[in-house]
Amino acid sequence: GAGVSQSPSNKVTEKGKDVELRCDPISGHTALYWYRQSLGQGLEFLIYFQGNSAPDKSGLPSDRFSAERTGGSVSTLTIQRTQQEDSAVYLCASSPQETGELFFGEGSRLTVL
C-alpha cells in the first residue's frame, strides 16, 4: 500500500463534538498538506508541514482547527466544537520535496448534523 492513507473515510458527528482525522503519508515524503473541499468548491489550503520546520498554519479557518505531525510521519487534524459549516471532505497530500508532486489520499468526508 504505497499511497496516502486517510481515516476515517466517513465521519458523521453532532454539532459541538470534537473530531480527529488521520493521515498516513507515503513513506519518505517530507512535506504534508491538509486541504478542505466543500461541495462544488475547490481545494482550500489549511496547513502545511515540511520536515522539522514549524508548520504553516495560515489556512486554518479558526482556532477550533489544529493539526500535528508526529515523528515527521502521521498527521492528525483536529476540529473542536464542530459546526455545520465544517461539513466537507478533508484531503491530505504528501510530497517528496517542497516543490514536488502532491499525492492525495481519498479524503475523509465529515458531516456535522
Place this chain on the structure above:
Amino acid sequence: GENVEQHPSTLSVQEGDSAVIKCTYSDSASNYFPWYKQELGKGPQLIIDIRSNVGEKKDQRIAVTLNKTAKHFSLHITETQPEDSAVYFCAARWTGGGADGLTFGKGTHLIIQP
C-alpha cells in the same frame, strides 16, 4: 497571496471533440503550474504540469500552455473519451510565510457526451 481563477466551471463536449480549460493567476512569482484530475470519490491526481521556463508541454492527448506575460495557462484535451469525464483543477505554486504550497482553482466539471 496567490489567487487562481478557473473557467469554465462546467464543460460538456461530444466524445472525440477537444476540451479547453483556462486559468489565470495573480502572483507573478509563481513558477509551477500543475493540473489535477479528480474522479468521483477519489483524491485529485496529477496529470500534467508545466514550469515557468517552458511555454508548452504535451503528453499524448493532453497539453498545457503557459503565458507568463498574461499570467494565464490552459489545459487542452484532444480526442476526448468517456474516461476523461472528471473534475479538473489547475493550481499555481506560491511562496509565502516561509512555506511553499499550491493554490487551486475551483475546478471544472468536464462531461464527455457519448
